[in-house]
Amino acid sequence: MSSLTSARIESNLAYLGLKRTKEVLDSVIEDASKADLSYLEFLDRLLDREVASHKEWRSEQRIQRARFPYLKTIDQFDFDFQPSVDRKRIKELLMLRFIENGENVIILGPPGVGKTHLAIAIGVAACQQGEPVAFTTA
Numbered sequence: 001m002s003s004l005t006s007a008r009i010e011s012n013l014a015y016l017g018l019k020r021t022k023e024v025l026d027s028v029i030e031d032a033s034k035a036d037l038s039y040l041e042f043l044d045r046l047l048d049r050e051v052a053s054h055k056e057w058r059s060e061q062r063i064q065r066a067r068f069p070y071l072k073t074i075d076q077f078d079f080d081f082q083p084s085v086d087r088k089r090i091k092e093l094l095m096l097r098f099i100e101n102g103e104n105v106i107i108l109g110p111p112g113v114g115k116t117h118l119a120i121a122i123g124v125a126a127c128q129q130g131e132p133v134a135f136t137t138a
Contacts, residue, residue: 082113084109
């Protein structure tokens with residue numbers, strides 16, 4: 001690719017705000033060349049990386065707007081330490097059906113059982129699935 005064409009492509013990518021595409025273009029071109037991809041397959045791979053990057057950025061933005069006091073995921077929760085917490089019920093909540101059904105989730109219990117951790121983990125999962133979240137305590 002000529003330097004003029006390369007410069008124009010980089011300029012256009014910057015203008016369109018396709019940051020990830022600009023970062024991965026050379027490696028995707030190299031992979032496409034090695035794998036002898038069609039133009040359509042090349043474009044599909046390039047756009048797939050841009051879309052993944054955009055989804056990740058949007059998820060991070062939703063997590064910031066949720067105002068979690070700290071970040072926790074369900075993988076960090078120790079169900080063995082808190083046997084009173086119903087693992088199946090939490091896994092069900094992480095599927096986020098309650099959002100589709102327009103239901104609320106209230107987590108009650110004595111201090112130290114992991115209510116805040118679970119609420120944050122469910123909220124983070126919702127953010128990652130494209131749902132807006134507002135975190136608050138009672």
